[in-house]
Amino acid sequence: MITLTGTLRQATATKFQEVMKTKLWIEHTSPRDNGPDDLRIEELFIEGDITSKLPSPGKQVGVIVRPYASGRDIRFAAMGIATA
Numbered sequence: 001m002i003t004l005t006g007t008l009r010q011a012t013a014t015k016f017q018e019v020m021k022t023k024l025w026i027e028h029t030s031p032r033d034n035g036p037d038d039l040r041i042e043e044l045f046i047e048g049d050i051t052s053k054l055p056s057p058g059k060q061v062g063v064i065v066r067p068y069a070s071g072r073d074i075r076f077a078a079m080g081i082a083t084a
Helices: none
Strands: 002-016 019-032 038-048 058-069 073-081
Touching: 002 038, 019 058, 038 058, 038 073
Parallel strands: none
Antiparallel strands: 002 019, 002 058, 019 038, 058 073
16 A cells, blocks of 8 residues: 545535535546656545545645556555655
8 A cells, every 4th residue: 555645625524325525526636657646536436425524625644545447547445644
């Protein structure tokens, strides 16, 4: 597992089939082989309602993620919030 560090853009608690989850949008940069870094926005889901533990939008946040391959892309599955 790795820590994905980026800027929290939005977070909301949602309910999927009687299970509470927190939906996060994290903005981060992804390096390239040549040229400037790519700006990416990741949409992640974390079990439970953790909106009270998150910083305000626009602040830095660390999310513990598990990377996995999806075709040619690399996707992330969120496991939790990294504490300072």
